[in-house]
Amino acid sequence: xxxxxxxxxxxxxxxxxxxxxxxxxxxxxxxxxxxxxxxxxxxxxxxxxxxxxxxxxxxxxxxxxxxxxxxxxxxxxxxxxxxxxxxxxxxxxxxxxxxxxxxxxxxxxxxxxxxxxxxxxxxxxxxxxxxxxxxxxxxxxxxxxxxxxxxxxxxxxxxxxxxxxxxxxxxxxxxxxxxxxxxxxxxxxxxxxxxxxxxxxxxxxxxxxxxxxxxxxxxxxxxxxxxxxxxxxxxxxxxxxxxxxxxxxxxxxxxxxxxxxxxxxxxxxxxxxxxxxxxxxxxxxxxxxxxxxxxxxxxxxxxxxxxxxxxxxxxxxxxxxxxxxxxxxxxxxxxxxxxxxxxxxxxxxxxxxxx
Numbered sequence: 001x002x003x004x005x006x007x008x009x010x011x012x013x014x015x016x017x018x019x020x021x022x023x024x025x026x027x028x029x030x031x032x033x034x035x036x037x038x039x040x041x042x043x044x045x046x047x048x049x050x051x052x053x054x055x056x057x058x059x060x061x062x063x064x065x066x067x068x069x070x071x072x073x074x075x076x077x078x079x080x081x082x083x084x085x086x087x088x089x090x091x092x093x094x095x096x097x098x099x100x101x102x103x104x105x106x107x108x109x110x111x112x113x114x115x116x117x118x119x120x121x122x123x124x125x126x127x128x129x130x131x132x133x134x135x136x137x138x139x140x141x142x143x144x145x146x147x148x149x150x151x152x153x154x155x156x157x158x159x160x161x162x163x164x165x166x167x168x169x170x171x172x173x174x175x176x177x178x179x180x181x182x183x184x185x186x187x188x189x190x191x192x193x194x195x196x197x198x199x200x201x202x203x204x205x206x207x208x209x210x211x212x213x214x215x216x217x218x219x220x221x222x223x224x225x226x227x228x229x230x231x232x233x234x235x236x237x238x239x240x241x242x243x244x245x246x247x248x249x250x251x252x253x254x255x256x257x258x259x260x261x262x263x264x265x266x267x268x269x270x271x272x273x274x275x276x277x278x279x280x281x282x283x284x285x286x287x288x289x290x291x292x293x294x295x296x297x298x299x300x301x302x303x304x305x306x307x308x309x310x311x312x313x314x315x316x317x318x319x320x321x322x323x324x325x326x327x328x329x330x331x332x333x334x335x336x337x338x339x340x341x342x343x344x345x346x347x348x349x350x351x352x353x354x355x
Contacts, residue, residue: 076206180280
């Protein structure tokens with residue numbers, strides 16, 4: 001009586017099956033990654049929608065939008081409280097919006113007069129430990145600060161160990177119009193004069209109204225707060241806030257290589273800190289502008305262009321919140337003329353919104 005033996009797979013058959021599985025995985029992986037990025041982009045859009053609503057709720061309560069940043073310098077330069085006991089008060093846009101994004105406790109805790117008390121090692125009442133501004137706080141308690149597509153630490157990033165990791169970093173900044181950084185420059189474009197140079201529009205000594213004498217043309221400014229009615233170009237045509245991209249290996253390595261700076265791009269985004277490079281972006285720079293090499297890094301205006309640039313890790317553009325509270329994805333191929341016009345609140349430009 002014959003016993004029939006079951007035939008197994010040959011080595012060739014196994015290799016064919018493994019190859020087919022590999023091909024299928026290779027075909028499916030991009031689709032899975034695209035689906036994940038679509039979800040991250042949607043979350044980022046939702047975050048910006050929250051910030052838009054917070055701005056509108058603030059405007060409803062105070063009949064004006066927040067200051068883009070509030071900070072005195074040696075002359076006061078337009079600080080509305082200059083000469084009073086609170087003349088050193090300082091904060092950026094995000095801090096003012098905390099009560100309108102369900103973060104009243106953090107707003108009440110924040111020290112507006114001594115900014116050093118707001119670094120990561122200070123314990124709030126009740127205490128979160130040294131990580132109060134770190135992963136636990138930013139990622140879990142307050143995820144609306146960061147875009148999930150943006151890599152990097154929730155702390156500021158610097159090549160200098162003493163400066164690294166002292167402040168929480170955020171991905172959503174205010175639109176100052178065509179230029180947001182630096183605050184004032186006598187020879188180059190700046191917040192004070194986006195068209196540059198500043199020597200044809202010298203900054204006056206500080207007074208409660210001096211900052212209004214500058215030519216900053218966006219919805220946010222230093223020591224100046226605008227009303228929704230100031231957006232005479234139309235609230236649906238004017239950018240309110242937007243994203244900054246922080247992944248920039250060339251920028252990060254060129255500081256140490258040139259000996260010019262110890263900073264990384266992730267050091268420009270101290271979310272509570274009242275300084276132009278941490279608070280403002282400008283439409284005078286293309287979306288997703290990057291430093292090409294270390295020679296360009298040493299060019300001051302190109303360096304400052306990078307700090308001013310809207311951008312993201314989403315493919316092909318970035319999200320922005322418009323002054324009417326809506327959120328749009330703008331392509332990095334948008335016409336520079338149109339993008340410039342979207343930054344100004346009252347430039348009188350006529351343009352067609354991109355699809």
